[in-house]
């Protein structure tokens with residue numbers, strides 16, 4: 001057992017469950033008697049095909065993904081999806097609707113504009129992206145090709161704690177930083193996508209869950225690699241997939257199942273987030289600008305009363321075994337990312353340190 005593990009609050013690539021890393025270490029040189037590591041296997045051999053099939057089956061079970069949805073294991077990150085979504089889903093329609101909630105929504109909007117008309121149907125820009133706009137304020141177009149929103153703004157710390165209802169217009173969701181953190185009703189979505197490196201596994205794997213009627217209607221026909229149909233037809237094996245990242249994601253899915261699935265994760269994530277937000281409510285030494293009901297359970301940004309203390313705060317945290325708390329450069333201050341793999345003890349240690357630091361400097 002390695003005892004030098006720290007509490008890693010990185011926004012992504014983020015901490016993985018220690019049990020998963022331990023199992024991967026145990027299986028590194030010889031996976032299940034195969035005499036090779038997973039990294040060295042043919043993606044078309046029966047061992048790896050089994051690993052990938054199990055990972056998909058476990059993800060389907062965890063998220064209760066209906067049979068009429070395809071699960072794809074792709075590459076290119078959420079950023080490639082910012083482009084593949086308009087390329088595939090505009091389907092010759094006039095425009096797509098986007099909800100603007102911060103840095104990641106902004107990137108998705110900018111990318112989509114290269115392929116068609118984008119209507120920003122709601123925006124939280126009026127209050128510096130500190131809230132999730134209520135659906136009643138969305139100016140939806142019933143002829144839109146799809147409606148896109150960002151379920152959790154990883155940088156701003158704003159999360160939708162409800163699922164929009166867009167009727168017959170497909171709902172498309174960037175779930176990169178809160179997928180598997182709570183139960184969601186997949187049948188409400190046309191497409192869900194997530195880069196793995198926040199709440200699933202290593203960077204390099206991107207998960208796409210797409211309703212099957214949305215596959216194969218791109219206009220004009222895209223280059224093969226950018227066409228969902230290519231990857232659906234080839235069952236994510238059109239070319240070499242990110243095999244090791246799929247294997248680790250599969251171990252994470254098994255770890256989730258062993259630990260009560262997404263319902264148990266939600267309970268634990270609420271408890272962890274409450275530890276931080278309840279403390280923040282008692283102090284004016286630290287500040288989180290996000291509207292209470294929209295605060296993220298995954299990424300908790302906060303600023304210190306005096307930014308001149310930031311470096312000292314980070315240094316003290318590091319000496320207590322807590323790392324990667326520095327906030328995003330566009331926001332400043334701190335950010336504690338507390339995904340599924342962050343144990344309650346990590347958040348408790350952080351809150352204890354925040355109290356101590358505030359008492360010393362306040």
Ligand SMILES: *Cc1c(COP(=O)(O)O)cnc(C)c1O
Pocket residue numbers: 012076077078079080104150152153154174175176177195198
């Ligand atoms: C990290 C992140 C992205 C970008 O992911 P890449 O894999 O780097 O392309 C997009 N959206 C959200 C919400 C993210 O957290």
